[in-house]
Amino acid sequence: MSKRIYLSSPTMHGEEQRYIKEAFDTNWVAPLGTNVNEFEKELASYVGVGHAAALSAGTAALHLAMKLAGVTDGDVVFCSDLTFAATVNPVSYEKGVQVFLDSEEESWNMDPRALEKAFEKYPNPKAVVLVNLYGTPAKLDAIKDICSAHQVPLIEDAAESLGAVYHGKQTGTFGTFGVFSFNGNKIITTSGGGMLVSDDAAAIEKARFWATQSRDPARHYQHSEIGYNYRMSNIVAGIGRGQLKALDLHIQKKKAIYETYQKEFASIPEIRMNPYLPGSAPNFWLSCMTIDPASKVTPLDVMVALEQENIESRPIWKPMHMQPVFATHDFIQVADGVPVSERIFERGVCLPSDVKNTEEDMERIIGIVKGLFA
Ligand SMILES: *Cc1c(COP(=O)(O)O)cnc(C)c1O
Numbered sequence: 001m002s003k004r005i006y007l008s009s010p011t012m013h014g015e016e017q018r019y020i021k022e023a024f025d026t027n028w029v030a031p032l033g034t035n036v037n038e039f040e041k042e043l044a045s046y047v048g049v050g051h052a053a054a055l056s057a058g059t060a061a062l063h064l065a066m067k068l069a070g071v072t073d074g075d076v077v078f079c080s081d082l083t084f085a086a087t088v089n090p091v092s093y094e095k096g097v098q099v100f101l102d103s104e105e106e107s108w109n110m111d112p113r114a115l116e117k118a119f120e121k122y123p124n125p126k127a128v129v130l131v132n133l134y135g136t137p138a139k140l141d142a143i144k145d146i147c148s149a150h151q152v153p154l155i156e157d158a159a160e161s162l163g164a165v166y167h168g169k170q171t172g173t174f175g176t177f178g179v180f181s182f183n184g185n186k187i188i189t190t191s192g193g194g195m196l197v198s199d200d201a202a203a204i205e206k207a208r209f210w211a212t213q214s215r216d217p218a219r220h221y222q223h224s225e226i227g228y229n230y231r232m233s234n235i236v237a238g239i240g241r242g243q244l245k246a247l248d249l250h251i252q253k254k255k256a257i258y259e260t261y262q263k264e265f266a267s268i269p270e271i272r273m274n275p276y277l278p279g280s281a282p283n284f285w286l287s288c289m290t291i292d293p294a295s296k297v298t299p300l301d302v303m304v305a306l307e308q309e310n311i312e313s314r315p316i317w318k319p320m321h322m323q324p325v326f327a328t329h330d331f332i333q334v335a336d337g338v339p340v341s342e343r344i345f346e347r348g349v350c351l352p353s354d355v356k357n358t359e360e361d362m363e364r365i366i367g368i369v370k371g372l373f374a
Contacts, residue, residue: 016242033234054232058181058194109138132161135285188243316348
């Protein structure tokens with residue numbers, strides 16, 4: 001069997017171990033410590049935001065963002081429809097109600113026109129949660145303007161888009177709150193972890209308080225609020241500090257992968273790579289393609305053919321409005337007919353986008369795909 005080619009696996013560089021060793025040498029294995037403080041500062045400085053709280057997962061960061069936005073019993077929250085469930089599950093943790101908004105075709109992200117329409121139907125949502133899917137920035141200016149006009153906080157799920165830029169500004173910094181993930185398959189990883197960012201110092205301080213069991217400032221163990229065990233450990237943060245130094249390199253490699261696919265598949269009219277907006281620079285976390293429904297080749301054909309050669313690929317995230325758990329939730333699309341998110345889901349495939357992909361790996365993948373269309 002040929003060497004396995006992964007969708008997106010961890011890529012370590014050695015620097016990570018230096019920070020871990022430092023933590024061991026000073027016995028700051030846990031809790032918190034220098035690596036946590038420095039990782040927060042370094043990430044905040046990289047993306048250009050005032051404050052950051054290092055947490056155990058991106059999902060934990062999204063949960064605390066919901067709490068900071070004040071989401072509670074029965075509150076409506078507008079959510080991206082085409083995303084991973086972790087973007088929207090935290091709404092339920094706080095007993096809010098998700099209303100899903102369809103995508104546009106140009107970046108696959110939340111359609112600002114669907115957002116306008118949603119405000120007509122539900123004038124008082126508690127928050128808007130938007131994802132930059134697969135590392136591609138959404139129409140962030142338009143969406144931010146609509147949220148500001150309605151004075152509703154925007155929560156930007158940048159779990160997949162660390163390092164991506166829209167109109168010169170880093171994703172994760174457009175919203176009132178931004179969220180990053182360092183899960184194993186993300187563009188940089190700490191094995192598991194997340195970060196909540198904001199320019200609101202008090203909000204980030206509050207998040208740290210909730211994340212460490214809501215301990216009141218008293219010598220005895222006193223609690224006036226429900227708390228969580230959501231903090232990142234000092235070891236994990238050490239991996240993050242090392243990985244952050246490699247982020248630009250990872251983006252460069254992923255961009256090269258995307259451009260190789262784009263160039264090689266340009267000769268097959270039924271294939272289209274995932275699009276991005278003018279004025280945006282994705283981090284190219286995952287290269288995806290859609291196949292024209294008139295083609296004899298289906299996305300499943302591609303996934304099966306790749307798997308037979310020990311190459312990992314994945315379907316596009318299944319839209320939230322199609323999920324059994326959200327069957328009773330409202331879904332807003334701009335025009336009648338098959339929703340944009342559903343069409344992308346049905347025609348799409350995520351292609352291997354591993355930083356470690358070699359030229360030969362790319363040739364193998366591309367050869368198999370091209371063979372199907374021949
Ligand atoms: C990975 C991911 C998350 C969750 O992050 P974790 O660190 O795994 O909790 C949230 N949203 C999106 C879009 C993701 O891809």
